[in-house]
Amino acid sequence: MAKSTIPSGPDRTAPTAGAANAPPTGADAGDLSLVRRVQAGERGAYDLLVLKYQHKVVKLVMRYLRDVGDAEDVAQEVFIKAYRALPQFRGDSAFYTWLYRIAINTAKNALSARERTPSGYELDAQGPDEWPEMASRLRDPDTPEGLALTDEIRNTVNGAISALPEDLRTAIVLRELEGMSYEEIAVSMDCPVGTVRSRIFRAREAIDRQLRKVFDGGLGRSEELV
Amino acid sequence: MSHEQLESQLSAMYDGELPAAECELLSRRLAREELLRARWSRYAMIGAVMRSEPVAAVSGDFARRVSSVIAADAGRFSLRRVAAQWWKPASGAALVAGVAGIAILVLRSGLPVQAPALAAVQPTVAAPATVAPPLATLRPDSGYALAAAPSREPASYVVPPRSLGADVDVPASLASFVVAHSEYSPPLVRRHLLSAWIGNDLVQTSPPSSSVLFNDAGAVPPANGTN
Numbered sequence: 001m002a003k004s005t006i007p008s009g010p011d012r013t014a015p016t017a018g019a020a021n022a023p024p025t026g027a028d029a030g031d032l033s034l035v036r037r038v039q040a041g042e043r044g045a046y047d048l049l050v051l052k053y054q055h056k057v058v059k060l061v062m063r064y065l066r067d068v069g070d071a072e073d074v075a076q077e078v079f080i081k082a083y084r085a086l087p088q089f090r091g092d093s094a095f096y097t098w099l100y101r102i103a104i105n106t107a108k109n110a111l112s113a114r115e116r117t118p119s120g121y122e123l124d125a126q127g128p129d130e131w132p133e134m135a136s137r138l139r140d141p142d143t144p145e146g147l148a149l150t151d152e153i154r155n156t157v158n159g160a161i162s163a164l165p166e167d168l169r170t171a172i173v174l175r176e177l178e179g180m181s182y183e184e185i186a187v188s189m190d191c192p193v194g195t196v197r198s199r200i201f202r203a204r205e206a207i208d209r210q211l212r213k214v215f216d217g218g219l220g221r222s223e224e225l226v
Numbered sequence: 227m228s229h230e231q232l233e234s235q236l237s238a239m240y241d242g243e244l245p246a247a248e249c250e251l252l253s254r255r256l257a258r259e260e261l262l263r264a265r266w267s268r269y270a271m272i273g274a275v276m277r278s279e280p281v282a283a284v285s286g287d288f289a290r291r292v293s294s295v296i297a298a299d300a301g302r303f304s305l306r307r308v309a310a311q312w313w314k315p316a317s318g319a320a321l322v323a324g325v326a327g328i329a330i331l332v333l334r335s336g337l338p339v340q341a342p343a344l345a346a347v348q349p350t351v352a353a354p355a356t357v358a359p360p361l362a363t364l365r366p367d368s369g370y371a372l373a374a375a376p377s378r379e380p381a382s383y384v385v386p387p388r389s390l391g392a393d394v395d396v397p398a399s400l401a402s403f404v405v406a407h408s409e410y411s412p413p414l415v416r417r418h419l420l421s422a423w424i425g426n427d428l429v430q431t432s433p434p435s436s437s438v439l440f441n442d443a444g445a446v447p448p449a450n451g452t453n
Contacts (some may be wrong), residue, residue: 030239030240030243047289055284056279068282078293080299084299208272
């Protein structure tokens with residue numbers, strides 16, 4: 001019997017919906033701004049949401065489907081479903097929380113269809129715990145190449161962050177880990193908002209410079225991967 | 227604008243901190259500059275890795291594939307919407323017209339249906355429309371009057387077809403139907419239906435003055451045609 005790879009504790013990838021009624025801040029505010037533009041008819045804004053969440057959604061789907069190609073196909077379906085449903089998205093929860101639910105249900109339905117189980121109904125579970133029989137069939141999707149790539153990316157990003165000057169590191173950490181707005185960071189770091197914007201940009205650039213090296217020749221798949 | 231300024235804007239836009247007007251301009255550049263899009267995607271990966279979120283490397287054309295499917299889908303979707311907008315009023319009108327048509331058929335078919343039953347009670351009606359001589363030209367000794375005298379029955383009279391069902395009562399259920407229908411039907415249909423019904427009613431209730439020219443007694447025969 002295959003061992004389940006579903007974490008027994010809280011799912012780190014599952015976004016929490018606890019702050020459903022709180023005004024969106026940080027990344028949520030950025031997402032909501034893009035969502036509103038999509039809802040207003042600007043389809044290009046949805047491309048940015050896809051680019052932003054493609055890595056996470058593909059990784060999430062890979063928990064259910066071993067094959068990377070299959071996972072990308074299902075992830076594509078996830079984004080298309082989400083786009084069609086976006087007019088009904090009211091912003092009560094974060095965009096990724098909503099997208100995560102679509103991804104989980106789509107992946108489960110795809111897995112169900114592939115295993116030739118009856119799938120004439122729409123599965124609507126909110127998490128793996130609500131579908132234990134399917135959760136038990138989940139496999140570790142990580143291939144050695146995938147694991148190596150992920151490790152390389154992590155090491156590169158973490159190394160680049162460690163090498164950042166203190167002010168840049170603080171700014172990017174407050175933004176990415178704490179989810180603070182520029183204004184909040186400005187108050188926290190006692191500097192103008194423009195300086196915060198500049199620091200965060202320079203921090204990202206420094207990390208991205210190292211990351212591009214990984215993609216540009218590190219693992220042989222770089223040209224076709226982002 | 228220098229490339230660095232552009233990238234600085236991209237970073238701010240990624241965080242949702244760029245003014246809307248600048249966002250719009252940058253979005254246009256993002257739509258056509260693959261390098262900027264790739265950078266945007268890597269910014270997302272950097273954030274995910276910093277938060278220790280699981281990420282996977284995906285094909286470089288993944289977002290493009292999604293975008294092209296959505297673009298194709300959007301075309302179909304808008305066509306469906308146009309079709310739906312066209313069909314909605316058309317189907318509504320068709321439904322109303324159908325109901326009105328059925329109502330008219332029911333109203334009209336009601337009369338001939340009852341005619342055979344009436345014919346059983348009304349055995350003989352002089353079918354050929356015999357042209358009777360004008361009253362003024364009749365003389366007491368005319369064969370016309372004399373021939374009819376023994377049985378006191380009219381020798382001949384003209385009955386137009388409409389008077390066949392002249393005394394048929396419209397069923398109460400049918401009347402209720404027309405009244406109910408008039409509440410929902412458009413005025414034109416309602417007027418047509420009601421006028422048809424009322425017209426029938428007038429024929430039924432008014433004395434068929436033109437239907438019988440005379441009988442042997444010079445009196446108008448009963449409306450039910452029994453003679």
